[in-house]
Amino acid sequence: MTGSSQRVGGWIMTSIALTLALALPALAQAQSTKPTVSTGAVADLAAQSATLLGRVNAKGARTTYYFQYGPTKAYGALTPNGTAGANAGTINVTAALGGLASFTPYHYRLVAKNRNGTTRGADRTFKTTRLPLGLALAATPNPVPFGRPTVLAGTLSGTGNANRRILLQSNPFPYTLGFAPTANVQLTNAAGQFAFPLLSVALNTQFRAVIPDRPEIASQIVSVGVSVRVGTNTSATRVRTGRRVRFFGSVRPARPGAQFAIQVLRRGAWRTVAGGIVRGAGGGVSRYARRVRIRRGGQYRVFVAIADGNFVSSTGRTVKIRRVF
Numbered sequence: 001m002t003g004s005s006q007r008v009g010g011w012i013m014t015s016i017a018l019t020l021a022l023a024l025p026a027l028a029q030a031q032s033t034k035p036t037v038s039t040g041a042v043a044d045l046a047a048q049s050a051t052l053l054g055r056v057n058a059k060g061a062r063t064t065y066y067f068q069y070g071p072t073k074a075y076g077a078l079t080p081n082g083t084a085g086a087n088a089g090t091i092n093v094t095a096a097l098g099g100l101a102s103f104t105p106y107h108y109r110l111v112a113k114n115r116n117g118t119t120r121g122a123d124r125t126f127k128t129t130r131l132p133l134g135l136a137l138a139a140t141p142n143p144v145p146f147g148r149p150t151v152l153a154g155t156l157s158g159t160g161n162a163n164r165r166i167l168l169q170s171n172p173f174p175y176t177l178g179f180a181p182t183a184n185v186q187l188t189n190a191a192g193q194f195a196f197p198l199l200s201v202a203l204n205t206q207f208r209a210v211i212p213d214r215p216e217i218a219s220q221i222v223s224v225g226v227s228v229r230v231g232t233n234t235s236a237t238r239v240r241t242g243r244r245v246r247f248f249g250s251v252r253p254a255r256p257g258a259q260f261a262i263q264v265l266r267r268g269a270w271r272t273v274a275g276g277i278v279r280g281a282g283g284g285v286s287r288y289a290r291r292v293r294i295r296r297g298g299q300y301r302v303f304v305a306i307a308d309g310n311f312v313s314s315t316g317r318t319v320k321i322r323r324v325f
Contacts, residue, residue, distance in 0.1 A: 032060030035084065035112040039121035043094075047102040047131040047159070052095045054110035054121060056084040061114035067095045069108035073123055084112060102131035103159045133158035135166075135219035137209045143225030143312050144201055146252055152207050153195035154219060161192030164211060168196045171206040173309050179208060201226050203310045225312035228255060232302050232316030239294050240324050247274075248289035249316060251304055256280035258304055260288045265299040265318075278304065297323040 040053030052067045063084040070076035079095035093110070100106065106128070110121035137154035144150040156164055170182035186194045194209070203226050209219040228251050235246035247262050261275040274292045281287045288302070302316045 032086075032088075032114070032116055034117035034119050035059050035061075035063045035065075035114055036090075037065070037110045037112045037119050037121040039108070039110040039124050040092075041124075042108075042126040044096075045126060045129060047129045048100045049096070049098045050100065050106075050126060050128065052079070052097065052108055052110075054093050055090050056093050056110070056112045057088065057090040058084045058086050058112075058114060059116070060086060060088045061116055062086045063112050063114040065093055065110060065112040067108055067110055069097065069106055071104065071106060073107050075107060075109075086114075100128050102128050104128050130159040131157070133161065133164075133211070133214070133217050135209050135211070135217060137207065137219035137222050139207065139222050139224045142222075143227040143314075145227050145314070146229050146311065147200050148229075149197060149199050150201060150224065151195055151197050152209070152222065152224075153193070154209055156188050156192040156194065156211075158192075162188055162190045164188045164192070165213070166194045167210050167212045169208050169210060172202065173204040175206055179206075182207070185212065204312065226310075227312045227314035228252065228258075228304055228306060230302055230304050230314050230316035232319060234300075234319050234321070237320065238322045238324050241295060242293060244291040244293050245321060246289065246291045247300070247302060249287070249302060250281070251278050251286040251288065252284065253311075254280055254282075254284050254286040255304070255306060255311070256286050258286070258306055260290075261303045261305070262290055262292050263301050263303055265301075270301070270303070272303075294321055294323065297321050 036057045038055040043051040043053055056065050064081045065084050066081050067079040068075035082093055084091055105125055107123055107125050109123045112119050134157045135154060139150055139152050141150055152168055165185050166188060167181055167185050168183045169179035171179045183196045188194045201224055205224050207222045207224060211217045230251055231249040233249050239245055255278055258278040260278055261272040263270040263272050274290050276290050278286045278288045299318050300321055301318045305313045
């Protein structure tokens with residue numbers, strides 16, 4: 001073969017190769033199509049979550065998919081994109097949903113797309129389940145000073161928690177009589193919240209909240225302690241080193257026989273420097289008195305210990321004693 005013939009043959013082969021290279025993508029494009037999808041059922045349906053199911057066929061081109069979902073056919077929310085590959089075969093796909101509203105209908109559909117176009121599956125619906133009702137209760141303040149008010153407040157959670165009747169029950173120390181109604185029925189607000197203001201609590205008491213027509217739904221038991229009220233007085237707040245200061249005051253309600261301690265704050269801890277026994281004084285009041293030799297100034301208080309279970313121990317106000325040199 002002459003050189004000229006060789007050049008012509010080489011040119012022909014190059015042209016054929018170039019033609020094939022240009023034709024192959026077009027041929028592949030022609031062999032792939034838009035994906036097909038099938039919106040499936042729902043699994044693991046709960047009050048605030050669900051798992052969406054479906055099937056996707058990529059039809060020969062790299063395909064991604066997602067689910068649309070929302071309270072109407074306008075949807076409004078999307079799941080993250082998933083990859084269905086590029087093979088011409090049907091695969092199962094899923095997407096987990098969370099943060100849903102309980103006992104609420106939702107629309108959803110599966111959508112898949114590749115370089116050939118987008119395919120939307122049929123619209124389907126599901127309804128989340130009811131969120132079980134639950135009661136939570138707390139007291140503020142707790143413990144409460146004798147004769148002072150406190151509030152028992154809480155929240156009813158779950159589906160249908162608004163405008164529900166709530167009953168407060170009490171069981172006073174020694175907690176052997178059982179729970180009985182202790183206040184008027186209250187209605188929950190739109191957020192399921194309720195409150196029972198109590199002007200006073202007579203002694204240590206257990207409380208719980210219940211739904212009157214569904215007594216099996218009850219809050220945890222909240223134990224409210226009633227602390228004795230300790231009045232504190234001193235004969236002086238400025239004293240020479242080694243002189244005595246008289247601490248005296250009242251305890252309400254009367255707790256004759258209870259122990260009291262006069263304490264001073266040292267290095268962040270209260271240390272007892274003297275003590276005694278509370279005496280009855282009539283009129284529902286007990287009294288105490290004790291002289292204490294002051295060797296250094298500082299913060300002082302009176303602590304009254306209650307051990308019979310009717311009330312809880314408490315302290316009076318803090319008094320600052322200054323030394324005078």
